[in-house]
Amino acid sequence: MSSWGLMGSLALLALIAFLSATLLPLGSEPALVAFLIWQPEWWMPALLLATAGNSAGGLLNWWMGKGAKSQWAKRTLPIENPQSRGWISNWCHNTLSLLGPKGLVLSWLPLVGDPLCVLAGWLEWNWKSCLWFMALGKGLRYSFLSWVTLGSLPWMEDFVRKGMNQFF
Numbered sequence: 001m002s003s004w005g006l007m008g009s010l011a012l013l014a015l016i017a018f019l020s021a022t023l024l025p026l027g028s029e030p031a032l033v034a035f036l037i038w039q040p041e042w043w044m045p046a047l048l049l050a051t052a053g054n055s056a057g058g059l060l061n062w063w064m065g066k067g068a069k070s071q072w073a074k075r076t077l078p079i080e081n082p083q084s085r086g087w088i089s090n091w092c093h094n095t096l097s098l099l100g101p102k103g104l105v106l107s108w109l110p111l112v113g114d115p116l117c118v119l120a121g122w123l124e125w126n127w128k129s130c131l132w133f134m135a136l137g138k139g140l141r142y143s144f145l146s147w148v149t150l151g152s153l154p155w156m157e158d159f160v161r162k163g164m165n166q167f168f
Contacts (some may be wrong), residue, residue, distance in 0.1 A: 009035060010045055012051035021057025021114065021138075028054055029145055036149045043146050050142050055135040057115040058107050062130055065121025096120065101129040105137035113137075 013028075013035050020026035032050050036043055096103060096119050104120055107113040120130050 006039065006042065009039070010042070010049050013046060014049040018052040018057040018060075021054040021117075021155030022060055032142060032145060033149050036146060037153065038155055040150055041149060047139075047142050047146050051135060051139040054108075054138045054142075055131060056105070058113070058134040058138070059131050061114050061117035062121035062127055065118035066124060067121075068118070069122045069124070071146065096123055101125050101133050104130050104133040105140075108137045108141040109136045 013031050016026065016031040017028040019043060020028040028050055035046050039046070096116070101120065104116060107116050109116075117130070117134065122126075
């Protein structure tokens, strides 16, 4: 395998991880597992790039939330006090105020993670803190997935080898 093919595959993994962290219905886990099965010795760059790409996608969601609030505020009452905020802003504030940016460790969760990042932007939390906790949660998820995948490789190879022997 040429280094260009390997680098292109790593870049594609990062792109898939980025896109899957946006509101698009994609999953980065199958891409990471496929890459790890194909190139297990490159697990660390794959883990880091998947985490970075997915975290960057979460940060994009944060910016979309911040922009949505800005646009919404232009079209409604001033958001000075809780009574004039409206039910959306109150719900966002009440739900996430309990967690703070630390709650974004859960941003890896399916169905819940992307809206959490958007709501954090809506609440205008510090983007650096949000990015740190997003990356932590997503990195832990990818670390666990990598550990399971790489630990299963000998078993998978044996399973495939025995299965192929039955047919050939």
